[in-house]
Amino acid sequence: MKSYIKAISTYFPKQILTNDAISEEFPEWNSEKILQKIGIQERHIASKEECASDMASQAVLQLIEEHQLDKDKIDFLLLCTQTPDYILPTTACIVQDKVGLPTDCAALDINQGCSGYIYGLSVASGLIASGNFKKVVLVTVDTYSKYIHPKDKGNLSIFGDAATATLITPEGDYEIKQPTLGTDGSGAENLIIRNGGTRQARNENPEDLDNFIDMKGGKIFNFIVKRTPEVIQANLALNGWHFEDIDLFIFHQANTHILEKVRQDMEIPVEKFVIEMRDYGNTISSTIPIAFSEHLRKFPKKPKEKILFVGFGVGYSWGAICIETVKKQA
Missing domain, CATH: 3.40.47.10 (Thiolase/Chalcone synthase)
Incomplete structure (x- = not known):
């Protein structure tokens, strides 16, 4: 089904x-x-x-x-x-x-x-x-x-x-195709809150940095730049789509520096690349649905028959999934 x-x-x-x-x-x-x-x-x-x-x-x-x-x-x-x-x-x-x-x-x-x-x-x-x-x-x-x-x-x-x-x-309106998912737990230390679980309890010391997010931005950046093209190509192949078929690329909205680097490396046309984070920031797992719904609202007539969602980050974990717009009956 x-x-x-x-x-x-x-x-x-x-x-x-x-x-x-x-x-x-x-x-x-x-x-x-x-x-x-x-x-x-x-x-x-x-x-x-x-x-x-x-x-x-x-x-x-x-x-x-x-x-x-x-x-x-x-x-x-x-x-x-x-x-x-x-x-x-x-x-x-x-x-x-x-x-x-x-x-x-x-x-x-x-x-x-x-x-x-x-x-x-x-x-x-x-x-x-x-x-x-x-x-x-x-x-x-x-x-x-x-x-x-x-x-x-x-x-x-x-x-x-x-x-x-x-x-x-x-x-x-939008058919969900087959996903491509992946994990590399060796990167867990590069985006972590160390205190709060059973390994290390959270405490009331406001100066204990282990109570807060520790993100090694450079390592996260390198991981994303390396892994994203691989997962995109794998998911396109899985679904029998081609790179040039995609009308909209919607990535996790990490920050525009990362997004622009990946876009340029993959030679994705600017008009096909969605960035919707100026007024929201990086909202973790919510960035893709926010970017998708906001882009559709702003550009309702823009081509969107084939869409590719790509997520990546903490874990490390990553995933891509193809979405196809259902054609309306005339």
Whole structure:
């Protein structure tokens, strides 16, 4: 059975952190310099009281309202986050209750980062293909801002908070093709929060950097530049598509420096390459659905028959998946 993306909705916290505000805290970190270096002007930040389940619930409610869904028909809630409310219970279970989804709706968390949307689509597609589920809602949500040290101007500039909800069904507007996924755990130390699990407990020391995100940007950059072309070619071959067939390339929106390097290396035409992160920042697993929905809203008549999603990052993990627009009957 085929699976399709039927609808996407997004949610952003009300609080906004601008480049100007960052520059006020770090005068050497010029506002325009931030924009030129990473392509971000502002980013949404979750309030102190706002956690993953709150944002995820809002995204699902948006999906239900905007697309007039019967929430009693949703039979699987798949939630991708690396910043859950608690170690247990599952955040998806909390969201099921907050939204008021039926108790015969399955709920499952995926702990995955910047490739999370690709992994999530792969799992959701498999659930539909099994024939056991008809309406799967894939939620992506993260609050990385809660794990950034207040003096870490680099990560403060890069990351934003957001949530998205995608409805996957046996019929819809965008067919989900076969995925290509990969993992290299030897890179785990290059993007990590060391404290907070069972190996090293989180503590109350605000100066203990192990309580916060540690990202080795240079190694992440090298990994992405090397791995992305490989996973793209593998996924195109798997689905019998050719590079020149793709109308839109939508990568995880890490930062514009990385994106532009990969685009140039692969000789992807600018008009086919989607960058939508100026007002959102790097929102982890939410960047691809945000970029996709924003680009469609801004350019509804742009060619989009064949689309390629590519995610990469923490883990290391990576993935690519082809999406084909369903042709409308005349």
